[in-house]
Amino acid sequence: MNYEVVGITVLWTFLYGYLIVASVDFGAGFFSYYTKRTKKNHLIHNIIQRYLSPVWEVTNVFLVFFFIGIVGFFPDTAYYYGTALLVPGSVAIILLAIRGSYYAFATYGAKESGLYNFLYGATGLLIPASLTTVLTISEGGYVVVEDGNVRLQYGELFGSLYSWGVVILAIVSVLFISASFLTYYASRAKDSNALELLRKYALIWSFPSIGMGVIVFFLLSKRNLGHFQNMMDIWWVFAISFVAFIIATYLIWNRRNYGTAFVMVMIQYFAAFFGYGASHLPYLLYPYLTIYDGFTNESMAIALIIAFIAGLLLLIPSLYLLMRLFLFDADYVEGKK
Amino acid sequence: MFLEYDPVLYSRILTALTLAFHVIFATIGVGIPLMIAIAEWMGIKRNDPHYTLMARRWARGFVVTVAVGVVTGTAIGLQLSLLWPNFMQAAGHTIGLPMFMETFAFFFEAIFLGIYLYTWDRFKSKLKHFLLVIPIVIGATASAFFISTVNAFMNAPQGFELVNGILTDVSPLSAMFNPATPTKISHVIITCYLTSSFILGAIAAINLLKGKNHVYHKKVLHLTMLSAAIFAIGTAVIGDLSGKYLHEYQPEKLAAAEWHFETEREAALILGGILTEDNEVRGAIKIPYALSILAGGTPDTVVVGLNDFPEEELPPLWIHYAFDVMVFIGMYLAAISILFVVMNWMKKWNAFNRPLLWAVFAGGPLSMLAIQSGWFFTEVGRQPWILNQVMTVAEGATTSQHVDIMLVVFAILYLVLGVTCVKVLRRMFKNNPVEHELEERGITHSGNRKAN
Numbered sequence: 195m196n197y198e199v200v201g202i203t204v205l206w207t208f209l210y211g212y213l214i215v216a217s218v219d220f221g222a223g224f225f226s227y228y229t230k231r232t233k234k235n236h237l238i239h240n241i242i243q244r245y246l247s248p249v250w251e252v253t254n255v256f257l258v259f260f261f262i263g264i265v266g267f268f269p270d271t272a273y274y275y276g277t278a279l280l281v282p283g284s285v286a287i288i289l290l291a292i293r294g295s296y297y298a299f300a301t302y303g304a305k306e307s308g309l310y311n312f313l314y315g316a317t318g319l320l321i322p323a324s325l326t327t328v329l330t331i332s333e334g335g336y337v338v339v340e341d342g343n344v345r346l347q348y349g350e351l352f353g354s355l356y357s358w359g360v361v362i363l364a365i366v367s368v369l370f371i372s373a374s375f376l377t378y379y380a381s382r383a384k385d386s387n388a389l390e391l392l393r394k395y396a397l398i399w400s401f402p403s404i405g406m407g408v409i410v411f412f413l414l415s416k417r418n419l420g421h422f423q424n425m426m427d428i429w430w431v432f433a434i435s436f437v438a439f440i441i442a443t444y445l446i447w448n449r450r451n452y453g454t455a456f457v458m459v460m461i462q463y464f465a466a467f468f469g470y471g472a473s474h475l476p477y478l479l480y481p482y483l484t485i486y487d488g489f490t491n492e493s494m495a496i497a498l499i500i501a502f503i504a505g506l507l508l509l510i511p512s513l514y515l516l517m518r519l520f521l522f523d524a525d526y527v528e529g530k531k
Numbered sequence: 532m533f534l535e536y537d538p539v540l541y542s543r544i545l546t547a548l549t550l551a552f553h554v555i556f557a558t559i560g561v562g563i564p565l566m567i568a569i570a571e572w573m574g575i576k577r578n579d580p581h582y583t584l585m586a587r588r589w590a591r592g593f594v595v596t597v598a599v600g601v602v603t604g605t606a607i608g609l610q611l612s613l614l615w616p617n618f619m620q621a622a623g624h625t626i627g628l629p630m631f632m633e634t635f636a637f638f639f640e641a642i643f644l645g646i647y648l649y650t651w652d653r654f655k656s657k658l659k660h661f662l663l664v665i666p667i668v669i670g671a672t673a674s675a676f677f678i679s680t681v682n683a684f685m686n687a688p689q690g691f692e693l694v695n696g697i698l699t700d701v702s703p704l705s706a707m708f709n710p711a712t713p714t715k716i717s718h719v720i721i722t723c724y725l726t727s728s729f730i731l732g733a734i735a736a737i738n739l740l741k742g743k744n745h746v747y748h749k750k751v752l753h754l755t756m757l758s759a760a761i762f763a764i765g766t767a768v769i770g771d772l773s774g775k776y777l778h779e780y781q782p783e784k785l786a787a788a789e790w791h792f793e794t795e796r797e798a799a800l801i802l803g804g805i806l807t808e809d810n811e812v813r814g815a816i817k818i819p820y821a822l823s824i825l826a827g828g829t830p831d832t833v834v835v836g837l838n839d840f841p842e843e844e845l846p847p848l849w850i851h852y853a854f855d856v857m858v859f860i861g862m863y864l865a866a867i868s869i870l871f872v873v874m875n876w877m878k879k880w881n882a883f884n885r886p887l888l889w890a891v892f893a894g895g896p897l898s899m900l901a902i903q904s905g906w907f908f909t910e911v912g913r914q915p916w917i918l919n920q921v922m923t924v925a926e927g928a929t930t931s932q933h934v935d936i937m938l939v940v941f942a943i944l945y946l947v948l949g950v951t952c953v954k955v956l957r958r959m960f961k962n963n964p965v966e967h968e969l970e971e972r973g974i975t976h977s978g979n980r981k982a983n
């Protein structure tokens with residue numbers, strides 16, 4: 195593997211990490227708000243609070259890691275995406291800012307507020323929608339470069355079926371991933387009321403998520419045939435994803451092995467996400483930017499990779515500690531600590 | 532907008548706004564963990580639950596400010612790419628390393644903060660819980676360290692060759708450890724500590740002024756002022772070294788800060804004053820030789836004057852006031868904290884007299900003002916360069932439309948966040964005053980736990 199591929203793999207892995215942990219978080223926010231409106235909040239409130247409170251800040255760092263890292267490894271992305279994404283990027287920042295701070299205000303500020311809850315729930319769906327714009331744009335055709343200036347074609351973006359397809363896919367995936375994780379968490383907490391409700395949510399959102407995946411797949415063939423054909427070449431990756439989905443849904447349906455079911459959901463998205471990413475290469479932005487012409491110099495690449503390995507040595511034990519204390523500690527999960 | 536649309540101008544204003552807002556929370560974010568650690572340690576050492584309660588209460592408030600720090604930090608991190616794409620393209624090649632390492636520092640801090648907050652009563656040994664705060668202190672200080680090296684690089688870029696506009700021969704470590712790094716990082720970190728001590732001290736002072744005479748507040752005040760005295764002395768010493776750095780590497784910034792026009796030895800330091808149209812200084816206090824001493828350590832150091840630089844490469848001269856405000860507040864904070872410590876040490880004197888309490892209280896907001904004016908001084912003093920002598924601000928900026936609208940939107944966002952944050956913090960501590968919490972936890976006035 196050359197440095198370029200190592201670099202993008204590292205970044206893509208962190209983006210995948212963000213996809214999972216952030217989906218859990220975003221979906222939880224939405225379910226929390228929704229159940230409040232439907233007066234079922236007492237059922238799942240504790241589960242959501244106990245899981246989210248210790249980890250919300252960690253979630254955000256996954257995203258920061260990605261966008262700082264991509265500028266380090268591929269400085270030219272700053273030029274292309276930076277210029278094109280001013281407005282959608284700012285919208286995402288604002289939503290993230292509202293969400294993060296109002297979560298803290300509501301949780302630690304110790305006052306129930308309908309507004310805080312609404313903001314927390316609504317941003318949970320809007321953020322994934324706005325962040326996926328980046329993936330949409332990367333397919334090409336939405337950005338033009340004229341006399342040295344990068345411009346985003348808003349008409350094209352808002353008028354395209356593909357970009358709306360991706361938005362819906364993102365939202366339903368968030369709800370599915372989140373519900374299947376929380377189902378598992380509720381089962382560990384031995385909280386059968388929460389379990390029933392969350393299991394229902396997981397099942398409701400399972401078929402829309404796979405259905406949208408298939409729809410977006412075919413919409414892509416209209417948008418970017420080259421990429422679509424690359425995806426067809428590695429069809430087996432998406433087959434793995436599909437099988438993992440079937441197993442996950444089967445297990446949840448039969449009220450068995452919720453832990454394995456969630457791992458299957460992770461595999462489902464892992465395969466799809468990496469299949470999508472790998473077939474996108476070498477392009478970072480069709481047709482302007484590839485990982486080869488946008489790459490940093492060699493000494494920086496080596497330095498970043500060394501820093502990354504050193505960083506992992508620090509992080510993995512710490513993350514393990516966090517999980518042991520809050521995710522796998524039965525007493526904590528059950529609310530006895 | 533009333534002005535003609537200029538993406539460079541609006542990008543500058545928006546960057547300044549976001550950073551100025553972020554740095555409020557970032558400064559607290561770097562300093563408070565250290566104070567929490569000190570208080571928790573004292574609590575264990577002296578077996579005094581008052582100190583442990585301090586750590587608990589500070590940690591509770593801290594989470595709220597961290598949240599705003601995190602979201603505004605995320606904003607500035609993304610905004611750098613959105614507003615300064617050309618700069619980030621160049622910076623990515625040279626200074627990507629510390630930025631990347633900064634995210635690891637955040638990660639580390641975030642993980643342990645999560646653990647720390649939710650494990651107060653989970654371990655049998657108190658020491659175990661104390662150990663958890665250490666990674667938070669390290670992570671917070673390390674993030675200030677890494678991001679300050681990036682800013683140092685902007686002031687004293689090195690570690691690369693620029694051949695026909697293309698960066699070659701990059702050495703990430705030499706870019707990171709440039710001549711500005713030692714003074715920059717040490718001054719930034721120690722002023723974060725200083726400011727945090729004073730802010731916590733100011734809260735104790737206002738409580739005492741309101742007539743809450745619990746010994747808890749006195750202990751807070753003593754602890755914070757003692758730390759502040761140490762940090763204030765360190766700040767002044769490192770500030771002096773920063774002046775020497777400027778003399779050597781950015782003489783135009785020093786000259787602009789001091790309205791120093793003629794190159795000369797035995798240069799005087801100018802405090803305050805106004806500048807007339809033909810660049811004469813009026814109404815200022817002049818301290819003879821002081822500028823030469825600040826710049827080189829001896830009265831006969833030659834300090835280059837503004838007239839010896841090309842006019843289009845000079846920063847705006849109003850940074851003089853920003854510099855003065857910072858230095859004045861630095862002296863003030865040192866004086867007040869040392870006075871308090873000395874008076875408290877002399878048993879016969881009453882350190883808790885009202886004028887001194889008011890002076891301590893004023894130190895809280897003033898120290899934050901010093902942070903702001905210090906940053907405005909160094910950032911505006913770098914103009915017109917974004918990378919000193921390498922790339923101008925205009926070359927680094929975006930060409931995008933709509934920066935003006937974004938400026939308005941973000942201004943509203945920060946206003947709302949700032950106001951809510953203050954409201955939430957006030958409510959948190961009002962609803963649960965120290966006296967109440969002490970009682971609830973069964974801690975007596977003298978700091979012993981009631982037998983029960």
Ligand code: HDD
Pocket residue numbers: 686711714715716718719722725726766767769770771773774776777857858860861862864898899901902903904905906907909
């Ligand atoms: C509580 C805040 C505070 C206080 C009391 C002081 N400073 Fe400061 N100063 C800062 C907070 C600060 C800062 C905000 O942290 C800056 C801005 C950028 C930087 O590197 O540190 C800074 C920058 C800064 C610079 C510019 C460095 C550069 O551009 O690279 C100089 C020369 C000084 N300071 C000197 C002093 C002196 C002589 C002080 C006398 C006591 C002093 N500072 C007190």
Ligand code: HEM
Pocket residue numbers: 543544546547550551553554615618678679681682685903906907910911913914916917924
């Ligand atoms: C956190 C405290 C900081 C404050 C309050 C601050 C303040 C400012 C101000 C006022 C400007 C506008 C200058 C002008 O246009 O006249 C500016 C510009 C800028 N700052 Fe800082 N700054 C801070 C730290 C940093 C750090 C640590 C970095 C480096 C990563 C940085 C990067 C920039 C950039 C890229 C610009 C735009 C270019 C320019 O105008 O020079 N700033 N900042």
Ligand code: HEM
Pocket residue numbers: 251254255258550553554556557558559560561596597598599600601602603604605606607608611637638641671674675678679719
């Ligand atoms: C010298 C000025 C700065 C200092 C001392 C500083 C320090 C900090 C600290 C301590 C935090 C953690 C939040 C908290 O504990 O309150 C934070 C957050 C953050 N800062 Fe700054 N910062 C500075 C300037 C900048 C600049 C210029 C950038 C842009 C690259 C930046 C990017 C970030 C990001 C992305 C976060 C959020 C990290 C997360 O998700 O946890 N900071 N900063």
